[in-house]
Amino acid sequence: MTPVPPSPSSSGATSARPASPDLAVLRAQLEAAGCFERKPGRAILELTLNLLGSALAFYAAREVAQAWALWAAAPLFVLGSFLFYRNGWLMHDAAHGGSCAGIQANRRFAALTAGVLGEFPSGWRYGHNRHHARTNVRGEDLDQRERWDPTRRYHSRLTAWLGLFLFTRYNGVYLPATLIFMALRDGYYCFRHHRERFAAELVAVLMGLGGQLAFFVLLAGPWGGLLLFLLHTHVGMLYLNSAFAGNHYDLETFTPEEAKTLDVVSLQSRTTRNYAGGWWTHFVFGGLEKQLEHHLFPHLPRHHLHRAAPYVRAFVTAHGLPYHEAPFWHCYLRVLDFHVDPRPAAAPSA
Template identity: 35%
Template sequence: MPVSSPPVSVLGPVRQTYAGEASFPPIARAYTQVSQVVKELGLLRRTPWFYAMVGGAILLGMAGCVAGFILLGDSWFQLLIAGAFGILFTQAAFLAHEAAHRQILRTGPGNDRLARILACGVVGISYSWWDSKHSRHHANPNRVGKDPDIEVDTISFLEEDAAEARGIRRLITQHQGWFFFPLLTLEGLNLHYLGVKHLVTTREKIPGRFLELGLIALRLAVFIVPVFLFLPLGMAFAFIGVQMAVFGVYMGASFAPNHKGMPVIAPNARLDFFSKQVRTSRNIGGGWWATWLMGGLNYQVEHHLFPSMARPHLSHARAIVREQCRTLGVPYTETSLWRSYAIVIDYLNRVGLAARDPFDCPSRTELRRASAAA
């Protein structure tokens, strides 16, 4: 069963109790043992034919979308094509993610080049910005002050951040669980914006900065410009809006179940690698269909333990990791996709309670309603 977060107090100063403040029991050699079995079974070998087929399917899908775009012409059915593009760009983002983790090609530089082409030239986001952020997340998932994925960005993932929310963000934060998925319709735009901002405004040296800017500009010319050339202005904006919304929701809905609502680790907690990665990650059940839908992110526990493991091998590693967890008494969390969304919404709403008026007690509100009804 998923690990639930501690209740949120709405009275007095907000202070979230983090998992690991009293360090988790160290588990000697747990990861070494699992890693040895994984290597002996050949689960770290590359699967080039699998990724060739996935890439070919994405290219075929995009070719079909282009043909449909041309054939439909001035028609509101173009919004179906826009939605299909949103799905295909997300699938391409999954491949970029896997290339960044050295899962596809044999060499690191080759994977880097492929990831940069896919991220910038196909999806339209900065690879260098995303890679830096994602690497920090993998090193310290759900650790306060070190995991960028739990830093406040409209949505607050920590009670302290929720308590500091002001203005419009405070209104959103109070019921942020219910707003989470609607807000994902803007996440695609946010990802594009943050990536370009990083490339343009960062003063430190960024390897491949101008290559990435060039690929993003080329992608705009190939994808965005034809939309506005061949469709009426209103329809063109609607096309881009639908594509971006589908992309944002699909991306967010694939990444959100993995860690949100799992234990948040104290800044100075002492954890071994195995415990840190397993306790903060959640798998999604469903088998092959979930793997295709989520690009392998459904096996989040195994992905965090073995980031370079190719997608087809994750299900085999799952049995090994589960057995090790059972032997050592380490919680292994796996649930259904829909249940994971319910957990995320509930967790965010409980965190959001910290943004409410400390004198607006929910129990008092219920008593008022009961008195009024009487």
């Protein structure tokens, strides 16, 4: 993560705050607590279980559909896509350097998991690192562009949900949201910024997407398999859109000039929110519900974010900074409300 240059001044209407926090102090605490210990064996086991679990769920969905009804098979199909796309957390960890001990080992595991998913790891890393370095900085946060699009405002929570999570807007046209579009975006980033890796990653992407398509064709035939594959990528996009929707959208935003007045801890604590919850939250979001911990230390292994949370909370609050945390559904509804057009009430007639 590229730090934002510190400055004694603050942006906007925020009052004077304590001196810039020394992130090295917090890092030393986390190292002493063992939070940076990497477990590559755990990552390999998780990848194996995700693939086996998703394949079994898809097979069971086919059997239920044939023996009973399509609607009864739908939950099993969604479960299969959910388990499969949890491999995205593994790619995310390795791309940040949080899975294995060495840089090259992390890159190889990131390439493996990205290939399984049909994703360009170099292109994804480029856009995602910009998000980390410039979180909620208008025009520079590549993961949050749509929040500043004035055309993406809706009249109700329902239409906001449809427009934000089930569809994507491109040149004024709404298209079904699918992870294929993300692969195209990251392929562009890879070609533009890491062209030396583009050919190899393109081959891996085609193999990964081709393997997924072939699996569904074996389950349901050519046309049925193609439809299931597209639905699968649609469920995956819905999962990812929902997973990260409440972490940043409705929190503070800054212009590039304002962001220059903030140190890295202040920027991240003011623009990032965690999800509160128990075991189900941890399972669904894979540990990344602790977004502030992840944003302050992107290379901190995901399975240690919960252990790091008490240290981070104490650190930011001691420096007078916010520690945003709320239940997932509360955050989700706030995102929908953020995109509902706040039209003023009509003036009463005379």
